[in-house]
Amino acid sequence: MNRADRGTVRRLTRGAALYAVLTVIAWCALAPILWAVSGSLKRDGEISEPTLLPRSPRWSNYGRVFEVLPLERMLLNTVVYAVCVTAGQVFFCSLAGYAFARLRFRGRDLLFLAYLGTLMVPLTVTVIPQFLIMRAFGWVDTPWSMIVPGLFGSAFGTYLMRQFFRTLPAELEEAAILDGCTTWQIYWRVLLPHTRPALTVLAVLTWISVWNDFLWPLIMLQRDEYATATLGLVRLQGQYHTQWPLLMATSVVILLPLLALYAVAQRAFVRGIALTGGR
Numbered sequence: 001m002n003r004a005d006r007g008t009v010r011r012l013t014r015g016a017a018l019y020a021v022l023t024v025i026a027w028c029a030l031a032p033i034l035w036a037v038s039g040s041l042k043r044d045g046e047i048s049e050p051t052l053l054p055r056s057p058r059w060s061n062y063g064r065v066f067e068v069l070p071l072e073r074m075l076l077n078t079v080v081y082a083v084c085v086t087a088g089q090v091f092f093c094s095l096a097g098y099a100f101a102r103l104r105f106r107g108r109d110l111l112f113l114a115y116l117g118t119l120m121v122p123l124t125v126t127v128i129p130q131f132l133i134m135r136a137f138g139w140v141d142t143p144w145s146m147i148v149p150g151l152f153g154s155a156f157g158t159y160l161m162r163q164f165f166r167t168l169p170a171e172l173e174e175a176a177i178l179d180g181c182t183t184w185q186i187y188w189r190v191l192l193p194h195t196r197p198a199l200t201v202l203a204v205l206t207w208i209s210v211w212n213d214f215l216w217p218l219i220m221l222q223r224d225e226y227a228t229a230t231l232g233l234v235r236l237q238g239q240y241h242t243q244w245p246l247l248m249a250t251s252v253v254i255l256l257p258l259l260a261l262y263a264v265a266q267r268a269f270v271r272g273i274a275l276t277g278g279r
Helices: 003-040 060-068 071-102 108-120 123-137 144-150 155-167 170-178 183-212 215-220 229-239 244-278
Strands: none
Touching: 003 244, 060 071, 060 244, 071 108, 071 144, 071 155, 071 183, 071 229, 071 244, 108 155, 123 144, 123 215, 144 215, 155 183, 170 183, 183 229, 183 244, 215 229, 229 244
16 A cells, blocks of 8 residues: 555545544434434323334424413513514624724723623622612513613623624725714724624524523513513423423423524524634
8 A cells, every 4th residue: 555545544534533523422412402302202101211213203292382381472572582682782792892992092901801801700699789780670570670681782792793893904994084984984884794794693692692591580580471481491390390291392392493593594603603713
């Protein structure tokens, strides 16, 4: 075997090993989802059987979910919360990122470092102060408690947008100034359209975070008319803790919107991650 053949064999071996590792990782990620889908179609007596395919799929489990729980209302609540918070995060984080990246003012870098340092503060430390603030405003057990705290941006989103704004060429801003654009026009009309990949990443990550959030709704919401989907799943588990097919069917219903979101935004999200990480 000559040197070229040995090189080809090594490349094929490395490729096969890489695909094998990726297959194992993908299976570890997909196995719980497949098991949940399988369990949602089983009967109570089948749930402990180590088989992926149910003997007789029971689609009525999904219909029963909406009978025992106002899940459609909870899903609508979650969508409303996610839309409001995502819109606020995208706007205010991009605005703050533009200010920290392109505007010059005294103490800018120090203020940004202090803001970025809030990422090191655990969520459990801020829960009680936030709850006291919501109670002082009278927003406990209201939709405002789910929307307002996350509406005005985050340190991670501001950092993401700042880093992306810094990669844009200064010639865009200089040309806009020569054309007589104001600071707001430079941000809104000139630079912001170039940040769509970063905006997509921020929007998808924010939506997923709001959709999967459990601790904050558990503290703030009591009535089912304002509850989120994850909170409904936990309350259902407390009532039907032994009926695993019903709980798994609920989990699958809650998961479907996230899968739909990723299917729609997959290309833009991957492109945004690649551009943001590469820069």
